[in-house]
Amino acid sequence: MPLTTIRERSAAALAAALQSQFDHTDDDVSLGIPPNREMGDLAWPGALPLARVFKKSPRAIAEILAEKTNWPAEIDHVEVAGPGFLNLFLDRGVIFRQLLESSGTEHGFGPKTIVEHTNINPNKAAHIGHLRNSVLGDTLVRCRRHLGHEVEVQNYIDDTGVQVADVVVGILYLPEPDLAAALGAETARRDELIGHVVMALGEDKVPQPSTTDFDDLCWEIYPRVTHLYPEDDDFAGRRAEVLHAVEAGCDGMDLDEAVFSLQGSVISGEIFSDRAIARLAGAVAESNVRCHLATMARLGVAYDVLPHESDILHLGFWARAFELLKEAGAIRLETDGKNSGCWVMSLVDSPAFADMDDPDKILVRSNGIVTYTGKDIAYQLWKLGLLTDPDGTLHDFGYQSFATWEQSAPAEPVRYIEGRHTLARTTSNRAQAIPGHAFGNGRTVFNVIDVRQSYPQKVVKEAVRILGHASAADRSIHFAYEMVALTPAAIREIEKRSGKSFGLSDEQMAKAYVEMSGRKGIGVKADEFLDILEATAADAITERAGEAGVPDDLPHRARSIAVGALRYLMAKQSRNRVLAFDFEEALAFEGDTGPYLQYSAVRTNKIFEKLRARRGEGPFERTEIPELVDTEIPDDLWTLILECGRRNEIVMQAVDNLEFSLLAAHVHNLAQLFHKLYHGHPVVPEDDENLRRLRRAVFTLFADEMKIVLEDLLGIPVPEEM
RNA sequence: GCGCCGGUGGCUCAAUUGGAUAGAGCACCUGACUACGGAUCAGGAGGUUACAGGUUCGAGUCCUGUCCGGCGCGCCA
Numbered sequence: 001m002p003l004t005t006i007r008e009r010s011a012a013a014l015a016a017a018l019q020s021q022f023d024h025t026d027d028d029v030s031l032g033i034p035p036n037r038e039m040g041d042l043a044w045p046g047a048l049p050l051a052r053v054f055k056k057s058p059r060a061i062a063e064i065l066a067e068k069t070n071w072p073a074e075i076d077h078v079e080v081a082g083p084g085f086l087n088l089f090l091d092r093g094v095i096f097r098q099l100l101e102s103s104g105t106e107h108g109f110g111p112k113t114i115v116e117h118t119n120i121n122p123n124k125a126a127h128i129g130h131l132r133n134s135v136l137g138d139t140l141v142r143c144r145r146h147l148g149h150e151v152e153v154q155n156y157i158d159d160t161g162v163q164v165a166d167v168v169v170g171i172l173y174l175p176e177p178d179l180a181a182a183l184g185a186e187t188a189r190r191d192e193l194i195g196h197v198v199m200a201l202g203e204d205k206v207p208q209p210s211t212t213d214f215d216d217l218c219w220e221i222y223p224r225v226t227h228l229y230p231e232d233d234d235f236a237g238r239r240a241e242v243l244h245a246v247e248a249g250c251d252g253m254d255l256d257e258a259v260f261s262l263q264g265s266v267i268s269g270e271i272f273s274d275r276a277i278a279r280l281a282g283a284v285a286e287s288n289v290r291c292h293l294a295t296m297a298r299l300g301v302a303y304d305v306l307p308h309e310s311d312i313l314h315l316g317f318w319a320r321a322f323e324l325l326k327e328a329g330a331i332r333l334e335t336d337g338k339n340s341g342c343w344v345m346s347l348v349d350s351p352a353f354a355d356m357d358d359p360d361k362i363l364v365r366s367n368g369i370v371t372y373t374g375k376d377i378a379y380q381l382w383k384l385g386l387l388t389d390p391d392g393t394l395h396d397f398g399y400q401s402f403a404t405w406e407q408s409a410p411a412e413p414v415r416y417i418e419g420r421h422t423l424a425r426t427t428s429n430r431a432q433a434i435p436g437h438a439f440g441n442g443r444t445v446f447n448v449i450d451v452r453q454s455y456p457q458k459v460v461k462e463a464v465r466i467l468g469h470a471s472a473a474d475r476s477i478h479f480a481y482e483m484v485a486l487t488p489a490a491i492r493e494i495e496k497r498s499g500k501s502f503g504l505s506d507e508q509m510a511k512a513y514v515e516m517s518g519r520k521g522i523g524v525k526a527d528e529f530l531d532i533l534e535a536t537a538a539d540a541i542t543e544r545a546g547e548a549g550v551p552d553d554l555p556h557r558a559r560s561i562a563v564g565a566l567r568y569l570m571a572k573q574s575r576n577r578v579l580a581f582d583f584e585e586a587l588a589f590e591g592d593t594g595p596y597l598q599y600s601a602v603r604t605n606k607i608f609e610k611l612r613a614r615r616g617e618g619p620f621e622r623t624e625i626p627e628l629v630d631t632e633i634p635d636d637l638w639t640l641i642l643e644c645g646r647r648n649e650i651v652m653q654a655v656d657n658l659e660f661s662l663l664a665a666h667v668h669n670l671a672q673l674f675h676k677l678y679h680g681h682p683v684v685p686e687d688d689e690n691l692r693r694l695r696r697a698v699f700t701l702f703a704d705e706m707k708i709v710l711e712d713l714l715g716i717p718v719p720e721e722m
Numbered sequence: 723g724c725g726c727c728g729g730u731g732g733c734u735c736a737a738u739u740g741g742a743u744a745g746a747g748c749a750c751c752u753g754a755c756u757a758c759g760g761a762u763c764a765g766g767a768g769g770u771u772a773c774a775g776g777u778u779c780g781a782g783u784c785c786u787g788u789c790c791g792g793c794g795c796g797c798c799a
Contacts, residue, residue, distance in 0.1 A: 035742060045741050048779055058779075082742055083779070121799085161799055342797060358795090365797040372799050454726070455794060482727075483793080512791080540761075561761090573735070576727055578792070585734065585748080590761050592735080592747040599761050607758045614758095646738095653738070665736060668746075675762055685757040722761075 003095075003645040007031050007042060009072045010088060014044060017069035022054055022061075031088070037639050040079060040087030047084040058084025074098075092633040092641070097625055099645050099701055114383050114442035115141050116154040117479075118296060118303070119449070122288035123163040124222050125215035126295045127523035128581055129450075129484040129516050135570040135715075136481055136660065137448035138301045142410075142713050143655050143663070147648070152442060155303040156379070157425075159285035160310045165242045167218050168281045170225040171197050172262070172272060173238045178228075182220040191263040198259050201287040206294050206403055206416035211528050215291035218284070223521035242277055249314070250278035258283075282310075293403075293423075295526050297414035299563055300715045302405055305439045306425040311397050312379055314428040318370045320387055320395050321378035322363075330466040331363060341366030350462050361459050373456050377463045384464065384472045385441030394441060398432035399424045411563070411710070411717035444475040451480040451576065479658050481575035485513035486524065487582045494524060513580040524581065533562035536587050537595075541722065551721070560717040564594030567716050572664035592668055594716055600671035601710065601718040603678060604703035610684045611696070620693070620700035628697060629690050637681065637698050640673045644705040651713065660714075667709045674702050 011029040018024045026046070034043040047062040054061055062080040071078065076091040117137025120130050141151050158164075170179065176188045185196050200214045207213055229236045250258065258279035265272045289306065296302075312318070322343075325331045331345045343364035347353040363374040381387040387395040406419030416423075424434055447457060457478040465473035486494075488509045495501055502522050508514055516523040538558040542550050551557065569586055573579055589595040611617045633641070646666065654663045683699065686692040710716040 032741075033738060035745095039742075043741085045780090048741080051779065085742065158799075163799070339797075344797095362797050367797080369797085371797070451727070452793060456799095480727095485792095515792095544759085544761075577735085578728080580734085582734085588748075590747090593761085595761055596747090599759090603759075603762085610758050650738085657739080661736070662738075665738095665746085668736095672746085676764090678758080679755080679763055682757055721759095 003642075004649050006072060006074050006090070006095075007649075010042065010075060011044075013069050013071055014046075014065065014086075017065050021064055021068050022050075024050070024053070034085070034087055037635055039081060039085075041090045041642060042088040044086040044088075045084075047086060051084070062086045090642070092638050093628075093630055095645065096633060096641050096697070096701075097628070099641065100620070100622060100625055100697060110149045111443035112150045112152060112441070113144055113444045113446065114152045114154060114440070115144070115446045115448065115479075116156055116383070117141075117448035118155040118292065118301070119158070120288075120292050121158055121161065121163045121518070122285040122292070123167045123218055124288070124518050125213070125219040126292050126526040127516055127518065128526055128529055129523070130292075131299070131526050131529075131566065132481060132484050132570050132579060133448055133450065134296050134301050135299065135567050136479065136575065137446075138299070138715055139567075139571055139660050139663075139713070140446060140448070140479065140655070140658065142715060143651050143660075146651060146713055147655065152305065152439060153303045154383070154439075155306050157285065157289055157306050157308045159282065159289075159308050160246055160313060162239065162243055163222075164281050164285045164288075165239060165246055166225045167221055167284055168242050168246070168277060169235075169238045170221040171280070171284075172242070172277070173235055174221070174224060174228070178224050179221070182224055183217055184220075191266040194259065194263055194266065198255075198283075201283055202290065206290045206297070209291075209294040209298055209527050209530075211525065211531060213291045213294070213527075214284075214287040215295075216525070216527075218288060219518075219521065219525065223519060226519045242281070245272075245274035245277040246281045247313075248274055248278060249310075250275045250282060253279045255279055255283055293416065295530075297405075297416065298527075298530055298559070299567065300407065300411050300414060300717075302407065302414045302421065303423055305399070306402055306423065307379070307397065307439075308426050309375065311426040311428045312375055315395075315397060315430065317378040317382060317387065317395060318375055320389065321374070321381055322370075324381070324387075324467060325363070325377075325463070328467050330463065339366075345459070345463060345466065347459070347462055350465070352458055352462060373459050376456065376460050380445065380447075380460050380464060380476060381467075382440050383442055383445045384469070384476065386464070386467070386469055386472060396430065396440065397426035398429040399434050399437065399439065400427050400432050401425075401434060409717070410712050411560075411715045413559070444477065446477050446479045448479040448481075450483050452483065454478065454480055477658075479575075482578045483515065484579045484581055485515050486522070487513055487580050490524065490581050490583055491522070493583050513578060529586075530562055530566070532583075533565060533587065534558045537561035537565070537589070540589055557719050557722055560719040561589065561595050561598065561722060564598045564710075564716040565589060566594070567714055568594030568597065568664060571660045571714055572668070574659060574661040595722070597667055597671045597706070597710060597716065598718055598722060600674045601703060601706040602720070602722050603674075604699050604706075605720055607683050607699060608703075614684055617692075617696065619703070620697040624693065624697070628693060631690055631694060633694070636673075636677055637694070640670070640677060640702060641698060643670055643673060644701050647705065647709060663709070663713065667706070667714070670702065670705065670709070674699075 011031055015026055015029040018026055031042045031044050034040050047058040050061055051058040059080055062084045066078040066080055066086060074091050074094050076089045079087045081087050115137055118134045120126050141153055144151050176190050179193050180188045183193060183196055185193055200217050202214055253275050258276040261273050261276040331343050334340050334342050334344055339362060342362045344360040344362050347359040347361060353359045362371060364370050389395050401422050402425035403416045403423045404419040405414050405416045405421045405423060407414050424437060461473050461476045464476055491514055538554055541554060541557055608619050650663055650666045654660050681695050683692060683695045707718055710718050
């Protein structure tokens, strides 16, 4: 983009003038943007702090620099303003032509970045908290790809944890009436209920998203299980049994065989086979994963690889990491004290943990079982390409294709059909591979996980450092964001919709927000909310269509608006602020919302449509640039033009700070500038050919820019009409 | 107790990371084209940026302290 380079060149010229005029070296000269367009296009406040150094007034310093600096050709003139700001004015015609010339994106490929996001426990439906994770993660992926990085997207599947086990406990041991109620089944015979569950698992593919999928059944089962644990010791004991069976694995057992075995055990009263339990758990996890993929596909979110925890266990990732940690002297076996019998990593020398009471982190329990953090260290080392075997090769997974997918446009839904993109999953057989695909071994790794995971994330990062990989530790980045909670109004709304009560106290309902909890079943399911959004959008479209009637492509338009509203809502809020979810706010389509942005782009489509019909002219073509005569570009048009040129600067800033509210604010500003111009600068009725051409050119630039920022970067579709 | 994050008009949020007059949206009030769609626009009202000190040409932003709210600090995952 020309603007970034003009800024850099101007700054360099200024630094050179500082050197020649004042013998002053400053290698951090940078230009800002004045608060007001009349003040100029770029500004340098640097004369103010130099006043004392040079014993001259800041204005005098700025005057000299304005005069003596060898400004780039694109700078039209320079002014000194206020207490000593140096304001630069660009040559509008030159910049405008450069922007019209430049193509949208520039791709070169830098070192591989890994972004891990979504990571939903595969034991229940996704809720809106997970959407924040996926939207932020996916936006990061899009922005880094836009900046020319190769990005690999990982969605980690915790398929062997207690949470999956809990659902299996529910299926096998919940009292039959409870289970029947959770499943909404007629029968109360467990063998038939198991059959019911297996039917709901679905076929071996990513389903069409709905609110009656397998993950929705689990959403009902899971809270009933956790609710019963404290009340029934026998039942609670089943958890350890199931977990144990899951860890032992199913040894390749067929699902039908497992179901037959489980049902047989119910009828005969025998105990369940461990292998059958493990097989069922695997099927539960995988079915949930497919449901989650379907949910995220609605938002245009896709992945490259699904690393499975079971494969990390079976392929000895931890065992290898354990050896590396021992070799490096990073961990020690405690022989006495409260951690006796545990392998611990001492963090006492790490500044990040300086003021902790107990700076030791247990990685292996006294019973010999690795902790979650231990596994995570092994996984992180693999992601960074640092999990090496003794012979120097990388310790790796086996891989196979999980699905293939297609996307008709950058912000359209992902379709899991025969497609040219492959979604891989890890396997426990290292001999398996997908030709042409390699995973892991990234230079920079982003872990998108909410802020509550900060402590374990810090431990993982520190382990990488202690192993002697300081720079890799610096490139292990925890992309932390605050949780999504529910306003009391939202809680009441869900209770009303579902006819259930969460039984929250008056005290809890008096707070600003209530934390969601899959364990308690408190939450707004992602698919359910997307359905509500789409229905609301469809109503709005129908209402506005009036006599024209319902358009043929209503579902597509409604989906676009729903996705736009949701993704913008998630992107615009700064990440370290709790998102207190409120239906009324989330369903708003006017004001500072996604649809407002989309509408600005739709309006440009309409202009060009009418223009073609009445005057035979379409969007501005690059070949017309020579015909743009040197008419004065008025301030308001110029402001929009200039903002259109700031994309890369904003994207870089957003990526550096992991703060997409900056990008959201920028695109909102663009749309707002356009909407204001829209009324004062008509195109179709304008008879002055030069003026019309200028406006066509500006609005074409704007439309192209919106398409890139909304669709490519934010994943917000731009519909033809709405 | 220790640590991290937040506190900005009635409400929800921004603020180019130390720059010029603290900006948007919602809600409220007054208005707008028989020109490209009113999911829009023009205008009005609404602020001691929680509080108290400090740093400097300049502080919502940095430092110290206080108050309020949230989260984290497991041989859980």
